Amino acid sequence: xxxxxxxxxxxxxxxxxxxxxxxxxxxxxxxxxxxxxxxxxxxxxxxxxxxxxxxxxxxxxxxxxxxxxxxxxxxxxxxxxxxxxxxxxxxxxxxxxxxxxxxxxxxxxxxxxxxxxxxxxxxxxxxxxxxxxxxxxxxxxxxxxxxxxxxxxxxxxxxxxxxxxxxxxxxxxxxxxxxxxxxxxxxxxxxxxxxxxxxxxxxxxxxxxxxxxxxxxxxxxxxxxxxxxxxxxxxxxxxxxxxxxxxxxxxxxxxxxxxxxxxxxxxxxxxxxxxxxxxxxxxxxxxxxxxxxxxxxxxxxxxxxxxxxxxxxxxxxxxxxxxxxxxxxxxx
Ligand code: TYM
Numbered sequence: 309x310x311x312x313x314x315x316x317x318x319x320x321x322x323x324x325x326x327x328x329x330x331x332x333x334x335x336x337x338x339x340x341x342x343x344x345x346x347x348x349x350x351x352x353x354x355x356x357x358x359x360x361x362x363x364x365x366x367x368x369x370x371x372x373x374x375x376x377x378x379x380x381x382x383x384x385x386x387x388x389x390x391x392x393x394x395x396x397x398x399x400x401x402x403x404x405x406x407x408x409x410x411x412x413x414x415x416x417x418x419x420x421x422x423x424x425x426x427x428x429x430x431x432x433x434x435x436x437x438x439x440x441x442x443x444x445x446x447x448x449x450x451x452x453x454x455x456x457x458x459x460x461x462x463x464x465x466x467x468x469x470x471x472x473x474x475x476x477x478x479x480x481x482x483x484x485x486x487x488x489x490x491x492x493x494x495x496x497x498x499x500x501x502x503x504x505x506x507x508x509x510x511x512x513x514x515x516x517x518x519x520x521x522x523x524x525x526x527x528x529x530x531x532x533x534x535x536x537x538x539x540x541x542x543x544x545x546x547x548x549x550x551x552x553x554x555x556x557x558x559x560x561x562x563x564x565x566x567x568x569x570x571x572x573x574x575x576x577x578x579x580x581x582x583x584x585x586x587x588x589x590x591x592x593x594x595x596x597x598x599x600x601x602x603x604x605x606x607x608x609x610x611x612x613x614x615x616x617x618x619x620x621x622x623x624x625x626x627x628x629x630x631x632x633x634x635x636x637x638x639x640x
Contacts, residue, residue, distance in 0.1 A: 329456030502551025
């Protein structure tokens, strides 16, 4: 049976990279899914690694549930749950910590980026983060993990941990989960610098689109987005060294379910102001209703609790079955 699992850290309102690189892929996958279990987690334990304030985290977890629903994840077709509502995530993370070589974690590029020069003072949780992520995935024996490109190394680590567990304790117990990283939006770049990723931590608000931006803000951000003075070429290959241009084409392609080359063809020879106008229209059509829905769900915490409880019940059930076997295998 195919089992899809993925998650987002609840650190505030998500940006267009999170939506196009991850959540939209999950929603599109649901449309096509039959005979498939779909689990979408709000990874609040991961958000603890950079906690600023606990009230905010509680609020942000609800905001993430509201966002998942507003983006089109139907609770009829999938399970939405909070990671901290399933204690087995941390239990399995400890077991995995005891079989994961430090050398594997030392290679994680995200840790190096996030820790930067503060390697001595960042918390252990940030370093051990990929082990908890491996537990998130393997606890459910997930087969497919749809994520943006920046998470590829972490999913590969989960595969390595699964292999290590199988060799040490129980042959073929875990299937190796597949990272699903497809389409034009696996790496959406900053609107201010086409060589760096659109990210929550960029100091400039103009570098990213938020799902709750209003119509004027969306238009202003796209108008201000960095481009070059050349016209749009006939294909992406002809714009190889124009990262900002490629990024805007990729965004429009992802939002309109087209191939980037088809977008290039449609706008060939035109200036970027023409493409930007089209992009603003599509962003208005797509994001404004989502922003409204997020607000709507945030006024109904009772409903959000209901969705999260249903998700947690399913997740705990599945996790419990697997943990019994895992504990037996390791001797506890
Ligand atoms: P997070 O919260 O940083 O990001 C959530 C998802 O958004 C994708 N993403 C992007 N995709 C395209 N372009 C971008 N600029 C961009 N920025 C972010 C990420 O790749 C991700 O898919 N460790 C994970 C959360 C996690 C997880 C898991 C994911 C914890 N456990 C288990 C899958 C399975 C993270 O920090 O994602």
